[in-house]
C-alpha cells in the first residue's frame with residue numbers, strides 16, 4: 001500500500017515543492033490558507049489553527065506521515081505580532097504533535113537555522129545549544145520542543161531558497177528579478193548561511209520517509225556562504241551584468257528583530273544517516289537557474 005502524506009502549508013514555497021516531489025512515491029494531500037493549482041493535487045483550504053477543522057481534515061486524509069511546513073515566516077512581522085506568531089508557529093505545532101502522537105502519524109517538522117545566536121566560530125551541529133534571538137526563532141524553537149516528544153518525530157532545521165508557485169518572491173527570486181531589472185542591491189557580507197534549494201530539500205525529505213529517520217537533523221546545503229557571495233554567485237550564473245550588488249554590513253540595518261550573524265550549519269549528520277550528498281549553495285544555483293527559466297516559460 002502506498003503511504004499517504006499530509007503537508008501543512010502545501011501551497012507555500014517548500015510545501016508545494018515537497019508535494020510535487022513526493023507525488024512520485026506517495027499519495028499526497030494537505031492544507032493551506034489559499035487555493036492554487038498544485039500540480040493537480042487536491043488539498044483542503046482552511047485555517048490550520050482551527051482545531052476542529054484540522055482534526056476533521058486529518059481524520060479524512062488518514063495520513064501515515066505529516067509534514068508541517070506552515071508558519072509565519074516574515075521575521076519583522078513576527079517581531080511586531082508575537083501573539084499571532086506563537087499561535088501559528090508554536091501552538092499549531094503543539095496541536096499537531098498531540099494529534100500525530102494520538103493517531104500514530106509520523107510527524108516531520110520544518111524548523112530553522114535561526115534557532116542559534118550566531119556567536120559560534122564555525123558551523124553549527126545538532127549538538128550545539130539553541131539560543132533564539134527573536135520572536136520568529138523562539139516560536140520555531142518551541143515548536144521543535146513539542147515535536148521532540150513525538151515518538152518517531154523528525155525535526156529538520158533548514159534555510160531554503162527556490163521558486164514560489166504563489167505570486168510572492170523568495171529570497172532567490174528577489175535577487176534574480178532585481179538584477180534583471182538592473183537595480184542596485186545591498187547584500188550582507190557579515191551574515192553567513194547554508195541555504196538548500198527547496199527541490200533538493202524535498203528529495204532529502206523523501207529519503208527521510210523511506211528510511212524512517214527520526215530525531216533532530218540539519219537539512220541544509222553543504223558549506224556556508226555569506227549573503228553577499230550568494231548574491232554574486234546568482235549574478236554570475238544568470239549573467240545579468242547590469243544589475244549591481246554592493247557589499248553591506250548588517251550593522252547598518254535598522255531591524256526590529258535581532259538576527260544571528262552566523263547561521264552556517266553542518267549537514268554531516270543527515271548526509272551520513274541517509275547515505276546522500278547534498279549540493280553546495282553554489283552548485284544548487286545552477287539548478288535554481290534551470291527551474292527559474294522553466295517557470296518563466298510557463
Ligand SMILES: NC(=O)c1ccc[n+]([C@@H]2O[C@H](COP(=O)([O-])OP(=O)(O)OC[C@H]3O[C@@H](n4cnc5c(N)ncnc54)[C@H](OP(=O)(O)O)[C@@H]3O)[C@@H](O)[C@H]2O)c1
Pocket residue numbers: 008009010011012013014015031032033034046047048049068069070071072073088110111112113140158159160161
Ligand atoms: N523561507 C525560508 O528562508 C526559511 C528558512 C528556514 C526555515 N523555514 C521554514 O520552512 C517552512 C516553509 O517555509 P516557506 O518559505 O515555504 O514558507 P511559505 O512560502 O510562507 O509557506 C507557508 C505556507 O503556509 C501557509 N500558512 C501559514 N499559516 C497558515 C495557517 N494558519 N493555516 C493554513 N495555512 C497557513 C502560508 O499561507 P500564507 O502565505 O497565506 O500565510 C503559506 O502558503 C516554514 O516552517 C519556515 O519556518 C523557511
